[in-house]
Amino acid sequence: MMFKGYKVIFKPTKTMHDYEGLNYSAGKLFGFHPLPKPREVFVDKNMPRRIKIQTIKHEVAEVELMKKGMGYWEAHKHALKAEHVYDKIFKQKKILR
Secondary structure, eight states, rough: OOTEEEEEEEEEHHHHTOOEEHHHHHHHHHTOOSSSOOTEEETTSSSOHHHHHHHHHHHHHHHHHHTTOOOOHHHHHHHHHHHHHHHHHHHHHTOOO
């Protein structure tokens, strides 16, 4: 699956080590193994569909902000906000239920 130019790879919960999702920049910062490639995001495959969608949006928003020079925590906070903005759009279009 692709989202905004990123390959989304669904991984088992055991592989994710309690993370819902992970992008290359955050994974590198925290020493995560296995590390996603620069244009990949990992998402826990055992989460409900709605949470998977939120996580994908979050990880892509976060890594794009970090690429522009924003630190992890600031990018993480902005990505959390982005999840909710996207949710409103998706709900209005009745994509998520």
